Amino acid sequence: MMPSQGPGDAPGVRGEDVSAGPSGGARASATDDVLVRIRDLTFRRGERTIFDGLDLDIRRGAVTAVMGPSGTGKTTLLKLITGQLRPDAGRIEVDGVAVHELDKAALYRLRRRMGMLFQSGALLTDLNVFDNVAYPLREHTDLSPSLLRKLVLLKLEAVGLRGARALRPSELSGGMARRVALARAIALDPEIILYDEPFTGQDPISMGALVSLIRQLNDASNLTSVLVSHDVAEATRIADHIYLISQGRVVAQGSPTEIAAERSTWVRQFMDGQPDGPVHFHYPGPALAADLLNRGGR
Amino acid sequence: MLLDPLARLGRSGLDVLARFGRGHQLLLAMVLGVGEVLRRPRLLIAQVYNVGVLSMLIVGVSGLFVGMVLALQGHYVLARFGAAESLGLMVAASLVRELGPVVTALLVAGRAGSALTAEIGLMKATEQLAGLELMAVDPVRRILVPRLFGGVLAMPLLAAIFSAVGVLGGYFVGVGLLGVDAGAFWSQMQAAMDVREDVVNGVIKSLVFGVVVTWIALFQGYDCSPTSAGVSRATTRTVVHGALAVLGLDFVLTALMFGG
Ligand SMILES: Nc1ncnc2c1ncn2[C@@H]1O[C@H](COP(=O)(O)OP(=O)(O)OP(=O)(O)O)[C@@H](O)[C@H]1O
Numbered sequence A: 001m002m003p004s005q006g007p008g009d010a011p012g013v014r015g016e017d018v019s020a021g022p023s024g025g026a027r028a029s030a031t032d033d034v035l036v037r038i039r040d041l042t043f044r045r046g047e048r049t050i051f052d053g054l055d056l057d058i059r060r061g062a063v064t065a066v067m068g069p070s071g072t073g074k075t076t077l078l079k080l081i082t083g084q085l086r087p088d089a090g091r092i093e094v095d096g097v098a099v100h101e102l103d104k105a106a107l108y109r110l111r112r113r114m115g116m117l118f119q120s121g122a123l124l125t126d127l128n129v130f131d132n133v134a135y136p137l138r139e140h141t142d143l144s145p146s147l148l149r150k151l152v153l154l155k156l157e158a159v160g161l162r163g164a165r166a167l168r169p170s171e172l173s174g175g176m177a178r179r180v181a182l183a184r185a186i187a188l189d190p191e192i193i194l195y196d197e198p199f200t201g202q203d204p205i206s207m208g209a210l211v212s213l214i215r216q217l218n219d220a221s222n223l224t225s226v227l228v229s230h231d232v233a234e235a236t237r238i239a240d241h242i243y244l245i246s247q248g249r250v251v252a253q254g255s256p257t258e259i260a261a262e263r264s265t266w267v268r269q270f271m272d273g274q275p276d277g278p279v280h281f282h283y284p285g286p287a288l289a290a291d292l293l294n295r296g297g298r
Numbered sequence B: 001m002l003l004d005p006l007a008r009l010g011r012s013g014l015d016v017l018a019r020f021g022r023g024h025q026l027l028l029a030m031v032l033g034v035g036e037v038l039r040r041p042r043l044l045i046a047q048v049y050n051v052g053v054l055s056m057l058i059v060g061v062s063g064l065f066v067g068m069v070l071a072l073q074g075h076y077v078l079a080r081f082g083a084a085e086s087l088g089l090m091v092a093a094s095l096v097r098e099l100g101p102v103v104t105a106l107l108v109a110g111r112a113g114s115a116l117t118a119e120i121g122l123m124k125a126t127e128q129l130a131g132l133e134l135m136a137v138d139p140v141r142r143i144l145v146p147r148l149f150g151g152v153l154a155m156p157l158l159a160a161i162f163s164a165v166g167v168l169g170g171y172f173v174g175v176g177l178l179g180v181d182a183g184a185f186w187s188q189m190q191a192a193m194d195v196r197e198d199v200v201n202g203v204i205k206s207l208v209f210g211v212v213v214t215w216i217a218l219f220q221g222y223d224c225s226p227t228s229a230g231v232s233r234a235t236t237r238t239v240v241h242g243a244l245a246v247l248g249l250d251f252v253l254t255a256l257m258f259g260g
């Protein structure tokens, strides 16, 4: 079994600014450097509780990595932060504004300041690579065609795909598609960017380039980055702060060095990738023997 | 146990009602988004091409055959009463009032409606719609609205093509094959067809069918469950619901227009 809140109290900065609390939705201007503040988040999918009283802070200008076993709800968390899903309880504030209380117009205004890289890429399949990256620029700015072209080519250059600009998404490999999606996500120079598994399907070279790109973007333009990843090594390499979540809660958090020094069995098992331990590889269900003996049904 | 079937019935009833409600919400959102097509007429033109121009061949060919069959059948009845000269009128009136709008709408539901549903459904399944939303682009306005108004504009034009080609088909069979007098064919038609009574009513029907068929197609795509089976089910539903809605509404509209 997973310790319900055990290791969370060991390392790091827990309880740092809980005192600020939910500040009634008013813009918390001078209070702190927290851009995304999640308090007591509860979210369910049918019978299954995905988040159960989750607290999480994302600091301005930092790279925050969110890690956890597959299926714990990392993608769901990003969808909650961007307002695609609404929480069943709790608050999610971005820059002091409760995302889940915004109307559509206000939500769209907020999203212009966000970039998100989908796990699947989510490129428009009827447009080529160039037009995909140009899309948000054409939608939200009045740039002249020549300036637009320069900007798009620069973004594509950053992800190493300037030469692929005429290809269609169906002609890209999975890793290339994800890099195009990254170029599109940064096209509007957002203030906060959310990466859902950017490293999946990248070879060591493009992986290294991506890691330094994410770091560079973050530092050059004082961006705030949220990085969801399984990739323990890469995530610890670029993150300023790490959250490990499991079964709806934060299991451990802290800087990479603090996490590396963390002794709890759960954290060690996850970070070192051992198959045995408190983390379960299997989705919850009846015991295998019982399931195999059970005739009929499914 | 005993109540299970009842509970299932209730649940599916609620599902149908909820879907009905979502459909109307979507229609309202699309109508409110009309500004989008005025601001970006190019999107609209692309969709008129998509729904209209690409359906022209099937609509034209169908119109030709329907007109020819009408002339054959009509001549058989009219000749018994010595009224074969009225063949032109009969063919034109049936086409413009009834068959033009209805058959065109059925063809569009099958040809363009199913394509719209599959397109939107696949965009949903591959997270393209969610991606647009995250770029602060409203997919209802950007993707659905131009398609709705494109369909509504294309439908009467297609029906007009259907009727015109149908009349020509009737002319070939009636005058060319069956020996009806050409002058009588055209003059009877000219004298008895009324712009308001026949043509305008036909156009109104077409516009209504255009709204309904495109709306059903777009809603099925937008509301489908984002899986291969979901998209395929939605495509089927577009054709079935679209055809039933057209035939049912045609009865209502005909009763209102010509019943009194
Ligand atoms: N549309 C949905 N309907 C119902 N349940 C869902 C849906 N999407 C996700 N879930 C459930 O929510 C849980 C969290 O899913 P999520 O995609 O957030 O996981 P994740 O942490 O991103 O996993 P991975 O690392 O494999 O991407 C999963 O257990 C999944 O079964």
Ligand SMILES: [Mg+2]
Pocket (backbone or CB within 6 Å): A074, A075, A076, A119, A196
């Ligand atoms: Mg995920």
